[in-house]
Amino acid sequence: MAVPKKKVSRMKQGHRRSADALSAPSYIEDKNSGELRRPHHIDLKTGMYRGRQVLTPKTQA
Secondary structure (H helix, E strand, O other), X not given: OOOOOOOOOHXXXXXXXXXXXXXXXXXXXXXXXXXXXXXXXXXXXXXXXXXXXXXXXXXXX
């Protein structure tokens, strides 16, 4: 069995746990449509990404 030789200090434990915190997802306003979207993601309503048409826009039925 693996058993640690020494107690892990509070600082070392805190540094390890610092990456566990959850953060709210960030959104940016789209330049063309003004809708909120995630950064570096395709705008699904228009199908545009970085000024280029990547997907055909979704039609509302």
